Amino acid sequence: MSLASDEDGLLRFVDWLLRARPVLAAAVVVFGALWAFGFMAAGPALAGFVLISAAALLMVAHGLATREASTPVTPLVGASEGALVEAVLSGLPDAVVALDPHGSVVALNARANALAPALRRGEPISLGLRNPEVLDAIRRAGANGAVERAEFIVRTPVECWYEVVAVPVTPVSGAAGRLILTTFHDLTPLRRVEEMRADFVANASHELRTPLAALSGFIDTLRGPARNDPLARDRFLGIMEAQANRMARLIGDLLSLSRIELNEHRRPDAEVDLVAIVRQVIDGLQTLASDREVEVQLSVSAERVTVRGDRDELIRLLENLVENALKYAASGKRLDITLALAEGRREVRVAVRDYGPGIAPDHLPRLTERFYRVDVGESRAQGGTGLGLALVKHIVSRHGGRLTIESVLGQGATFTVHLPVLSRR
Numbered sequence: 009m010s011l012a013s014d015e016d017g018l019l020r021f022v023d024w025l026l027r028a029r030p031v032l033a034a035a036v037v038v039f040g041a042l043w044a045f046g047f048m049a050a051g052p053a054l055a056g057f058v059l060i061s062a063a064a065l066l067m068v069a070h071g072l073a074t075r076e077a078s079t080p081v082t083p084l085v086g087a088s089e090g091a092l093v094e095a096v097l098s099g100l101p102d103a104v105v106a107l108d109p110h111g112s113v114v115a116l117n118a119r120a121n122a123l124a125p126a127l128r129r130g131e132p133i134s135l136g137l138r139n140p141e142v143l144d145a146i147r148r149a150g151a152n153g154a155v156e157r158a159e160f161i162v163r164t165p166v167e168c169w170y171e172v173v174a175v176p177v178t179p180v181s182g183a184a185g186r187l188i189l190t191t192f193h194d195l196t197p198l199r200r201v202e203e204m205r206a207d208f209v210a211n212a213s214h215e216l217r218t219p220l221a222a223l224s225g226f227i228d229t230l231r232g233p234a235r236n237d238p239l240a241r242d243r244f245l246g247i248m249e250a251q252a253n254r255m256a257r258l259i260g261d262l263l264s265l266s267r268i269e270l271n272e273h274r275r276p277d278a279e280v281d282l283v284a285i286v287r288q289v290i291d292g293l294q295t296l297a298s299d300r301e302v303e304v305q306l307s308v309s310a311e312r313v314t315v316r317g318d319r320d321e322l323i324r325l326l327e328n329l330v331e332n333a334l335k336y337a338a339s340g341k342r343l344d345i346t347l348a349l350a351e352g353r354r355e356v357r358v359a360v361r362d363y364g365p366g367i368a369p370d371h372l373p374r375l376t377e378r379f380y381r382v383d384v385g386e387s388r389a390q391g392g393t394g395l396g397l398a399l400v401k402h403i404v405s406r407h408g409g410r411l412t413i414e415s416v417l418g419q420g421a422t423f424t425v426h427l428p429v430l431s432r433r
């Protein structure tokens with residue numbers, strides 16, 4: 009007999025002793041007491057103890073042997089398959105939990121752990137994930153052997169939507185049961201885009217409906233009460249023209265926005281001189297600046313700065329910023345436009361600084377959203393569409409740059425466009 013099998017035998021015997029411990033202890037107490045109080049002689053007491061102990065040890069040994077014999081030959085997931093399942097789950101982009109047919113967690117990846125931190129291997133999923141629809145889908149998948157789906161919404165800290173797919177799979181041929189692979193596919197970005205599109209359509213139709221309602225109102229007035237009033241007719245026609253122009257501007261901005269968005273992933277490849285573009289924009293808006301009595305100061309730190317860009321889009325971008333300053337900040341009477349190189353001359357910054365009312369800090373992060381205005385009435389009065397800064401943001405991003413906005417209420421605002429430089433002189 010080898011040393012190893014001697015040790016095995018000894019360990020097994022110790023295991024039996026430990027399991028039969030309560031019966032052995034009771035036998036010692038009973039036969040010890042019978043002998044001590046003189047009810048039994050030492051010999052028969054010892055014989056009785058040995059008999060009872062032997063019976064107890066035999067029962068324990070038989071019980072263990074039957075339990076070992078009834079263990080399934082092929083486990084649901086063996087040690088090597090378990091490691092494989094873990095490795096595969098860890099490489100999946102979604103949160104995934106593998107469950108046994110009773111709904112206990114066999115394996116889960118880090119994303120699943122982050123989504124439901126209370127999930128533990130070996131414990132029922134219902135302890136770590138208390139969502140009746142998801143648990144029901146898992147139960148149905150286990151019972152029917154078919155793919156089942158459910159929706160799972162996490163409300164805090166921010167609302168997230170998941171599509172849960174429970175797929176029954178057989179991990180090992182001849183395994184005692186199926187695994188249920190439960191995947192949590194994140195639908196949040198898709199939902200957000202859907203919501204944004206719905207908001208956008210609602211906003212755009214609302215913006216168009218207002219001037220349309222005004223136009224049809226004036227048409228009725230011109231046909232009715234003002235039919236024979238030339239003075240009123242002229243005044244109303246002037247208002248109608250302004251409303252029609254507003255609709256045209258809005259449609260123009262919407263079309264530009266969708267065109268730029270469509271090309272946003274494609275960087276422009278023409279080489280353009282930004283200094284010339286800034287000068288052209290200022291010249292073009294000189295009349296508006298004089299009308300508003302604003303003095304425009306330009307300061308450029310290079311003769312020529314070449315960037316990769318779309319000339320028309322860059323003109324549009326700067327026009328929007330300068331026009332906004334002339335519309336909303338004319339009260340400051342002054343506008344400083346600076347073009348300077350930064351970041352070791354790898355970046356050009358065009359800053360449009362006004363001295364108007366400024367913008368409160370809570371509005372700043374939302375200014376570039378479509379149709380967002382600090383004061384809707386003021387924007388409409390100035391002929392604004394609420395799309396100017398959204399256009400600016402998309403044009404800057406298409407050019408590989410960024411937009412920063414700084415403002416102190418009552419002291420004006422600075423809108424700075426940062427663009428990568430190709431060459432400078």
Ligand code: ADP
Nearest residue numbers: 332333336381382383387392393394395396397
């Ligand atoms: P709009 O067509 O209304 O001008 P924009 O997207 O260009 O739309 O601007 C959004 C809002 O930002 C404006 O309605 C205005 O409230 C605010 N804003 C933009 N530029 C300035 C500025 N220089 N000073 C103060 N407020 C500004």
